[in-house]
Amino acid sequence: MNLIDICQELKSNAYPGRGIILGRCACGSSAVAAYWIMGRSENSRNRIFEAVEDGIRTRAFDESKMTDPSLIIYHPVRQVGDKLIVTNGDQTDTIRDALLDGHCYRHALQTRTFEPDAPNYTPRISGVLLKNGDYKLSILKSNNGDPDSCLRYFFEYSDPKPGEGRYISTYLGDGDPLPSFEGEPKAVKLEGNIDEFGEMLWNALNEDNKVSLFVSYTNLETGAAESRIYNKNV
Numbered sequence: 001m002n003l004i005d006i007c008q009e010l011k012s013n014a015y016p017g018r019g020i021i022l023g024r025c026a027c028g029s030s031a032v033a034a035y036w037i038m039g040r041s042e043n044s045r046n047r048i049f050e051a052v053e054d055g056i057r058t059r060a061f062d063e064s065k066m067t068d069p070s071l072i073i074y075h076p077v078r079q080v081g082d083k084l085i086v087t088n089g090d091q092t093d094t095i096r097d098a099l100l101d102g103h104c105y106r107h108a109l110q111t112r113t114f115e116p117d118a119p120n121y122t123p124r125i126s127g128v129l130l131k132n133g134d135y136k137l138s139i140l141k142s143n144n145g146d147p148d149s150c151l152r153y154f155f156e157y158s159d160p161k162p163g164e165g166r167y168i169s170t171y172l173g174d175g176d177p178l179p180s181f182e183g184e185p186k187a188v189k190l191e192g193n194i195d196e197f198g199e200m201l202w203n204a205l206n207e208d209n210k211v212s213l214f215v216s217y218t219n220l221e222t223g224a225a226e227s228r229i230y231n232k233n234v
Helices: 006-011 091-100 105-109 194-204
Strands: 019-024 030-038 047-052 055-060 077-080 083-087 124-129 135-143 146-157 164-169 186-189 210-219 225-231
Touching: 006 164, 006 186, 006 194, 019 083, 019 124, 019 135, 030 083, 030 124, 030 194, 047 210, 047 225, 077 091, 083 091, 091 105, 091 124, 105 124, 105 135, 105 146, 124 164, 135 164, 194 210, 194 225
Parallel strands: none
Antiparallel strands: 019 030, 019 164, 030 210, 047 055, 055 077, 077 083, 083 124, 124 135, 135 146, 164 186, 210 225
């Protein structure tokens, strides 16, 4: 299988929207997670990632300019026990609550649909990274723009190979309405340490539209995790 060069993939797409990458680093020692947000409106661009005790949250950079916090203020990343949840919305909390109640991420996402932002009906993308490096990805999307029909797709990856990950985003690219991501998550090459990988992703994202990026590497033997946050607004 040919792995996509994620750097070129992102450079060639001015607006993939929000994106998740999960996988294993090239040396095989760490599980990798990345999540970014982009924006076209002033409201969407007026955000930063902020570290919290169990992960990160989005926050308004300038509170006086925030016009509508719905759909853009949430916790994209939460650590729940030995599982890392990464999503593009408040379904992070839905998955967290389900896991704490002894259910799985699928159980949680059966209660959710795509975002109610007509005419885009932005997909909800979600990932769960396990202690052993296995991971799961999901996308909830409208049925070709039909607000009454939700399509739910789940993808699960066991024993991921070193240097290999999967990438999923909300959109295929820019447009009006924005075209939803299609197909299964893309197989991408993962290279470098956390700083090299993070800088590569940040520099590859469209300069006008990128807002924030989170990257984490978790050692599969010790469980020790390190993370980086990149914010355009500083």
